[in-house]
Amino acid sequence: EPEVTQTPSHQVTQMGQEVILRCVPISNHLYFYWYRQILGQKVEFLVSFYNNEISEKSEIFDDQFSVERPDGSNFTLKIRSTKLEDSAMYFCASRGTGGSTEAFFGQGTRLTVV
Amino acid sequence: AQTVTQSQPEMSVQEAETVTLSCTYDTSESDYYLFWYKQPPSRQMILVIRQEAYKQQNATENRFSVNFQKAAKSFSLKISDSQLGDAAMYFCARISGGGADGLTFGKGTHLIIQP
Numbered sequence: 263e264p265e266v267t268q269t270p271s272h273q274v275t276q277m278g279q280e281v282i283l284r285c286v287p288i289s290n291h292l293y294f295y296w297y298r299q300i301l302g303q304k305v306e307f308l309v310s311f312y313n314n315e316i317s318e319k320s321e322i323f324d325d326q327f328s329v330e331r332p333d334g335s336n337f338t339l340k341i342r343s344t345k346l347e348d349s350a351m352y353f354c355a356s357r358g359t360g361g362s363t364e365a366f367f368g369q370g371t372r373l374t375v376v
Numbered sequence: 377a378q379t380v381t382q383s384q385p386e387m388s389v390q391e392a393e394t395v396t397l398s399c400t401y402d403t404s405e406s407d408y409y410l411f412w413y414k415q416p417p418s419r420q421m422i423l424v425i426r427q428e429a430y431k432q433q434n435a436t437e438n439r440f441s442v443n444f445q446k447a448a449k450s451f452s453l454k455i456s457d458s459q460l461g462d463a464a465m466y467f468c469a470r471i472s473g474g475g476a477d478g479l480t481f482g483k484g485t486h487l488i489i490q491p
Contacts, residue, residue, distance in 0.1 A: 295478050305421070305467060307478035317476035351419055357475070365471075365479060367421035 264288040268354050268368035275375055278343050283371045285337045285354030294337045295355040295365065296329065298322065305353065311337065344375045378403050380468050382482035389458045390490045396443075397453045397485045399468030407473030410444070410451045415465040415484070424466070427451065455487075463489045 267286045275281050287294050296308040309329055310317040316329065328340045337356075341348055351372050357365040379402045389395035401410070412424040427435045427444050434442050439456045455462055465486050469479040 293475055297478070299419075304483045305469075305479075305481040307480065310476050310478045312476065318478065320478075353421060355421075355479075359475075364423050364426065369418075369420050372419075 264366075266354055266356055266366050266368035268352075268371050270371060271369065272372045273374070275344055275373070277346060277375055281341050281344055281373065283339045283341075283352050283354075283373070285339070285368055286335055287337055287354065287356030288366055289335070291356035291358050291366075293317075293357050293359070293365075294331070295357075296339045297353040297355065297367075299351040299353065299370075300347075301350070308339075341373075344373075346375050349373055349375045378405075378470065378472075378477075378480050380470055380480050380482040382468055382485050384485045385483070386486040386488065388488040388490060389455075391458055391460060393458055394454060394456045395458055395487065397455075397466050397468075397487070399451045399453070399482055401449050401451065401468070401470050401480075403449070403470065403472075405472050409471050409473070410442075411469045411471070411479070412440070412442070412451075412453045413467045413469060413481075414462075415467060416463075421467075425453065458489050460489050460491060463487055 269284045294311040299305045308323045309319040326342045330338050351370045353370045354368040355365045381400045408429045410427045414422045414424050425437045441454045443452045465484045467484045468482040471479050
């Protein structure tokens with residue numbers, strides 16, 4: 263069964279460092295997303311990506327964040343200068359077309375900023 | 377703003393009993409979709425059930441069913457014959473018809489199954 267894979271599963275980084283979280287969406291999917299879940303809180307939308315560009319982004323997705331699909335398979339989230347409050351679970355998701363199509367989530371990357 | 381509200385932070389049910397998780401939402405759109413996701417301790421997000429807003433018939437997936445009240449903007453999840461494996465966080469979510477804005481989630485309900 264096709265699945266979304268994320269690497270690494272856990273990343274520890276020092277405050278101020280850049281991190282890149284990686285995702286391999288399902289191959290024939292067209293929409294890609296990043297979500298964030300701070301421990302004990304709800305899942306929050308960060309950004310959506312379609313046709314090689316950002317479709318929508320939330321107020322959380324400020325200039326410290328960027329996304330890229332560098333090679334047609336990987337979908338990355340970069341945090342330029344991490345802050346303590348960036349510590350969270352980051353989920354990548356992908357789906358085909360149309361809002362009703364299921365969004366498949368990866369297993370998440372736990373980011374810990376120290 | 378499109379919001380999703382889950383008013384029950386935690387629910388507890390005896391094994392084999394039925395439990396209903398509440399969800400209300402706010403939207404100005406006519407074309408949207410609703411979902412319930414399960415998040416076990418592994419924190420994987422697992423789709424439980426989905427409902428298209430244009431469909432009047434309530435969705436059903438085995439022991440899981442929804443009560444979709446479009447006028448009231450209510451979308452509750454009923455779990456019948458609760459099993460120990462159902463213990464998890466449950467998140468209600470919506471997405472617009474186009475889907476570009478991503479899913480908007482509620483704060484979740486922690487479901488405890490009592491053996």
